[in-house]
Amino acid sequence: xxxxxxxxxxxxxxxxxxxxxxxxxxxxxxxxxxxxxxxxxxxxxxxxxxxxxxxxxxxxxxxxxxxxxxxxxxxxxxxxxxxxxxxxxxxxxxxxxxxxxxxxxxxxxxxxxxxxxxxxxxxxxxxxxxxxxxxxxxxxxxxxxxxxxxxxxxxxxxxxxxxxxxxxxxxxxxxxxxxxxxxxxxxxxxxxxxxxxxxxxxxxxxxxxxxxxxxxxxxxxxxxxxxxxxxxxxxxxxxxxxxxxxxxxxxxxxxxxxxxxxxxxxxx
Amino acid sequence: xxxxxxxxxxxxxxxxxxxxxxxxxxxxxxxxxxxxxxxxxxxxxxxxxxxxxxxxxxxxxxxxxxxxxxxxxxxxxxxxxxxxxxxxxxxxxxxxxxxxxxxxxxxxxxxxxxxxxxxxxxxxxxxxxxxxxxxxxxxxxxxxxxxxxxxxxxxxxxxxxxxxxxxxxxxxxxxxxxxxxxxxxxxxxxxxxxxxxxxxxxxxxxxxxxxxxxxxxxxxxxxxxxxxxxxxxxxxxxxxxxxxxxxxxxxxxxxxxxxxxxxxxxxxxxxxxxxxxxxxxxxxxxxxxxxxxxxxxxxxxxxxxxxxxxxxxxxxxxxxxxx
Ligand SMILES: Cc1cc2nc3c(=O)[nH]c(=O)nc-3n(C[C@H](O)[C@H](O)[C@H](O)COP(=O)(O)OP(=O)(O)OC[C@H]3O[C@@H](n4cnc5c(N)ncnc54)[C@H](O)[C@@H]3O)c2cc1C
Numbered sequence: 001x002x003x004x005x006x007x008x009x010x011x012x013x014x015x016x017x018x019x020x021x022x023x024x025x026x027x028x029x030x031x032x033x034x035x036x037x038x039x040x041x042x043x044x045x046x047x048x049x050x051x052x053x054x055x056x057x058x059x060x061x062x063x064x065x066x067x068x069x070x071x072x073x074x075x076x077x078x079x080x081x082x083x084x085x086x087x088x089x090x091x092x093x094x095x096x097x098x099x100x101x102x103x104x105x106x107x108x109x110x111x112x113x114x115x116x117x118x119x120x121x122x123x124x125x126x127x128x129x130x131x132x133x134x135x136x137x138x139x140x141x142x143x144x145x146x147x148x149x150x151x152x153x154x155x156x157x158x159x160x161x162x163x164x165x166x167x168x169x170x171x172x173x174x175x176x177x178x179x180x181x182x183x184x185x186x187x188x189x190x191x192x193x194x195x196x197x198x199x200x201x202x203x204x205x206x207x208x209x210x211x212x213x214x215x216x217x218x219x220x221x222x223x224x225x226x227x228x229x230x231x232x233x234x235x236x237x238x239x240x241x242x243x244x245x246x247x248x249x250x251x252x253x254x255x256x257x258x259x260x261x262x263x264x265x266x267x268x
Numbered sequence: 269x270x271x272x273x274x275x276x277x278x279x280x281x282x283x284x285x286x287x288x289x290x291x292x293x294x295x296x297x298x299x300x301x302x303x304x305x306x307x308x309x310x311x312x313x314x315x316x317x318x319x320x321x322x323x324x325x326x327x328x329x330x331x332x333x334x335x336x337x338x339x340x341x342x343x344x345x346x347x348x349x350x351x352x353x354x355x356x357x358x359x360x361x362x363x364x365x366x367x368x369x370x371x372x373x374x375x376x377x378x379x380x381x382x383x384x385x386x387x388x389x390x391x392x393x394x395x396x397x398x399x400x401x402x403x404x405x406x407x408x409x410x411x412x413x414x415x416x417x418x419x420x421x422x423x424x425x426x427x428x429x430x431x432x433x434x435x436x437x438x439x440x441x442x443x444x445x446x447x448x449x450x451x452x453x454x455x456x457x458x459x460x461x462x463x464x465x466x467x468x469x470x471x472x473x474x475x476x477x478x479x480x481x482x483x484x485x486x487x488x489x490x491x492x493x494x495x496x497x498x499x500x501x502x503x504x505x506x507x508x509x510x511x512x513x514x515x516x517x518x519x520x521x522x523x524x525x526x527x528x529x530x531x532x533x534x535x536x537x538x539x540x541x542x543x544x545x546x547x548x549x550x551x552x553x554x555x556x557x558x559x560x561x562x563x564x565x566x567x568x569x570x571x572x573x574x575x576x577x578x579x580x581x582x583x584x585x586x587x588x589x590x591x
Contacts, residue, residue, distance in 0.1 A: 096385065142344065
């Protein structure tokens with residue numbers, strides 16, 4: 001009998017579009033895909049297109065119902081399944097609660113050989129989710145990848161790059177991968193692909209069908225609480241200069257003079 | 269007995285072989301908190317140990333040094349188990365990690381394991397009796413500072429980036445308690461294998477930005493060859509370090525090591541001058557600890573002006589010509 005096709009789950013974090021495109025025109029949607037996950041998605045879709053790789057690419061996205069458009073886009077691009085994890089009691093979840101909810105989602109899906117998460121999100125959450133998820137699911141391997149090269153039955157081959165070297169690595173599965181590469185510009189999707197994407201169903205996972213313990217999610221289940229938000233940088237002296245270049249230059253030279261110190265250095 | 273034990277702050281050092289600046293910054297910060305809160309500072313360290321290293325830990329404020337030299341690079345899961353063991357033994361109220369890739373990974377694992385609140389990349393930490401620990405961190409892409417409080421848990425975890433806190437050597441006379449342990453070799457979990465490895469062509473010179481008190485940042489608005497040349501010449505004259513924003517690095521104008529911001533380095537110079545820098549939050553996050561910021565941009569609405577001490581609405585070129 002043929003083996004059931006296993007899933008690769010990509011966890012997509014919706015981020016506010018205006019955080020992503022501060023210096024250019026946003027494309028109208030309130031939420032966008034975190035750039036790391038966008039790159040990972042393209043990578044995985046390419047592997048599927050290229051042939052032999054047999055896996056079901058499942059995108060899961062936890063957030064507001066508005067985030068559905070992100071999954072729709074992922075499906076148009078070529079993902080097989082889209083799951084929206086959304087429930088009013090999930091709101092305000094910190095990483096402890098989020099990893100619990102994602103764990104339940106992955107367990108509900110079942111048959112998962114690899115989970116891919118972006119190494120961080122641009123709205124500042126600094127990559128605690130993949131680790132927490134790995135710990136909770138008891139996946140034995142946690143890997144860092146810049147590119148997935150091949151998904152085999154029981155292992156994954158991927159590229160890891162840092163400042164000093166590039167390595168081609170192989171890790172056994174099941175594993176959680178922190179995906180380290182990102183991409184900022186959205187791919188253009190053909191109308192035909194959009195149509196095809198629209199035919200695929202987006203499933204909703206909520207607290208009931210995931211059998212979530214309400215005490216462990218949302219603000220109740222979180223271990224951290226934001227008690228105050230302040231606008232930052234209350235600077236001491238603030239001077240705005242316009243027009244008078246000479247004055248500006250003098251200020252710069254003065255400040256540079258103050259900063260001049262013993263330290264010798266060479267570079268450049 | 270257990271309840272009135274002296275409370276502890278545990279600082280977990282990365283698996284480096286030596287004590288480093290980053291560790292010392294965190295330990296000293298822990299000590300400053302501890303002096304107000306009455307905690308003890310314990311340090312978990314797996315590197316080499318000699319007289320100087322031990323003295324280093326003591327001087328920046330460690331009350332207890334829990335150390336064991338690991339035979340070789342200890343893996344992530346094994347390290348997590350080690351931290352777990354010592355947390356169970358010492359029951360610290362606060363555990364601080366270095367915000368390195370490794371430290372953050374371990375912190376996240378420990379947070380899930382103990383269901384403990386974790387604040388990543390803390391910019392400041394306070395303690396008072398009524399509220400316990402409070403953490404400050406940048407949120408919503410660094411546009412605001414959030415004050416975070418751990419709830420429903422007895423242990424708080426934080427990670428701290430290098431350069432966020434200062435080191436100060438204590439002139440101390442009290443004794444540091446030493447608790448040794450041993451680390452066994454264990455390879456059960458690390459089953460990644462390397463199939464092929466290639467070194468990056470040029471091994472680049474390590475640029476130590478921390479050593480410069482003045483930093484010049486090249487933004488896309490100053491990326492023309494004349495500007496870049498001008499900025500480098502000026503940097504040589506004033507012994508400043510040249511850094512850049514992401515687009516400038518991507519265009520290959522300066523090396524990757526010099527990128528400052530969310531996907532680059534964080535710096536805390538006395539003086540930062542941004543030449544043609546827009547002020548995207550992903551960049552600002554890397555310079556928030558600069559003491560003084562001068563921004564030169566011809567667009568009066570550039571967001572960097574909101575954070576600058578000196579906002580200069582001008583063309584970079586006009587300024588450089590006169591400097
Ligand atoms: C996941 C992610 C990670 C990122 N990480 C980083 C990071 O680590 N570091 C980083 O820097 N960015 C990072 N970015 C990119 C960031 O969002 C911005 O795109 C980038 O910082 C903008 O760089 P810039 O200010 O040089 O260029 P621009 O946004 O193009 O701004 C150039 C500025 O120069 C001004 N200007 C132009 N010509 C002149 C002139 N002649 N005289 C004076 N002023 C002039 C313009 O008015 C403009 O304000 C990241 C983005 C993402 C999505």
